[in-house]
Amino acid sequence: MSRALDIDAIRAEFPILSREVNGKPLVYLDNAASAQKPNAVIDAIANQSRTAYANVHRGIHTLSNETTEAYEAARETCRAYLNAASTDNIVFTKGSTEGINLVASALAGEIRPGDEIVLSIMEHHSNIVPWHFLRERHGAVLKWVGLHEDGSLNMEELAEAIGPKTRMVAITHMSNVLGTVTEMAKICQLAHDADAQVLADGSQAAVHIPVDVQALGVDWYVMTGHKLYGPSGIGVLYGTAEALDRARPYQGGGEMIEVVTRDRVTYNTAPHKFEAGTPPILEAIGLGVALKWIKAFDHAEIEAHEVALYNRAYDGLRGVNGMTVHGTTPDKGAVLTFSLQGAHPHDLAQILDRYGVAIRAGHHCAQPLMEHLGVSATARASFAIYNTEAEVDAFIEALAKAREMLV
Known part of the structure; x- marks a missing residue:
């Protein structure tokens, strides 16, 4: 209840x-910039620090096991919040910005000069600048979709902008300025009909409306903890199994590998291949508590x-x-x-x-x-x-x- x-x-x-x-x-x-934190989140981070903190996944001692359990429980909470099929679809990031950069970096290896990325003019810079990197460095073409007078996305323009050269449609699910909620399921259908991927920036939407990534049909979805009554420095990138398997690692280091030798390296599976180094452990646990707090209502x-x-x-x-x-x-x-x-x-x-x-x-x-x-x-x-x-x-x-x- x-x-x-x-x-x-x-x-x-x-x-x-x-x-x-x-x-x-x-x-x-x-609040659209950053929300405040309830005692449940503040206490969870403090209590974890006081009672059971160690690095995750890498130890066999009690503190490491307890911390790992809490960390992976937070991943399951994020999975449930977005209705992802598996925790393997949930990558912890520093926030939406890093999630979008990760996807842009993964796509870079597939981009050829003239390939197109479709954006709306109401995107946050975090969903613009990473795509400019692909324009500057790989010859991608950015195509811009406009708005109606009331601030709604011009879906006719969007349909015209998507074509055989489209590789990515990156659109906000809710504008941080206008509050506009976009027709994400329809956007996905238009993009997928052209064999293009879809990234939805859910930084605002994930706070205010229920999100079901499977029903929407997105390939990628990002959200960020500090707008969700959780800590800063933590976010989530959702990717379909196919999208994550296809994507190359974003950063190299510990945790994201299986075997490293002097002349070769083999990578871990998703989500771990995208989580190089010591993760934001306490922040992830805090985010899990924040999402549970929201879901109580x-x-x-x-x-x-x-x-x-x-x-x-x-x-x-x-x-x-x-x-x-x-x-x-x-x-x-x-x-x-x-x-x-x-x-x-x-x-x-x-x-x-x-x-x-x-x-x-x-x-x-x-x-x-x-x-x-x-x-x-x-x-x-x-x-x-x-x-x-x-x-x-x-x-x-x-x-x-x-x-x-x-x-």
């Missing part, structure tokens, strides 16, 4: 939410709560003169990105911080999208399970005061 969505009780599990900033109660609305109730907060904030901004909200597609995630005419986003964020309200300002590592929107930067408020209606009202009130100062 799922836990009740008692927001006051949930907030009590996040010690940082009780602090003040500039003499005001903290209103943390920068009904995901539909979490989503409804976050969307209600977004709608309350959107309604509070909608009538403000000079205010533009970027991204209004239906069924979007709880990410509110906006511009206020006559006010720089950095100034807005700085003034809101005086009132204890933490938002993000800048290009959000999405400069091609900023160019499309015709701005150099935007402000962004993003909502999480522990945010409240009172915090939304505090955000709107602080924004009104900032507008009086700046406009």
Whole structure:
């Protein structure tokens, strides 16, 4: 049975939410950048460090065995969270960025000049720059897909962009700026019909909507721990058995090998062939605890709560003169990105911080999208399970005061 969505009780599990900033109660609305951590995660990392820490997979003593069991249990939790077929499909990484770089590196050996990689203009830089490496070093061609006015992906353009030279379609599952949720299953169908692979950037989606990688049909899926109420420095790359078997190792070192001699090397099987060196052991264990913490709640109730907060904030901004909200597609995630005419986003964020309200300002590592929107930067408020209606009202009130100062 799922836990009740008692927001006051949930907030009590996040010690940082009780602090003040500039003499005001903290209103943390920068969750799309990084979420706060519950006691369950904090305690799990501390307790593992206190009671059973050693390197994994390499020892036969008790501490090593106990740590290995906890580490591999976290891999199973990640498998279940994404509904992967096997733990062999789950590669631990430093985060989504490393996962995407790993896939790009694996694909590099197959790329020939003129081969195409299809991206959308709302991608995070982490899902752009690794593909530029293939453009610069291997002659790949990047093809860009645009958006409709409401911020939804132009699926007609996507279908036209995919062709016989397409090798990879790399698309966000949920935009970190617009909150747009893409039609990933349909994207996979279009790509696979052209014998192309699909990488879905799930950095935002994995937090806010249920993800079933088998139902979606993706070849690759990435998510990152620090947005999932877990630690930083840990993430997950999901790959199908075929994709992982086909991919060459990303880094060399311990753990990822079977035999090393002076004149040859044979590699381990997936996922271990992609996990060279001592892994982020405590971070992986913390991520497993974070995912279990999330799964204790009904995901539909979490989503409804976050969307209600977004709608309350959107309604509070909608009538403000000079205010533009970027991204209004239906069924979007709880990410509110906006511009206020006559006010720089950095100034807005700085003034809101005086009132204890933490938002993000800048290009959000999405400069091609900023160019499309015709701005150099935007402000962004993003909502999480522990945010409240009172915090939304505090955000709107602080924004009104900032507008009086700046406009």
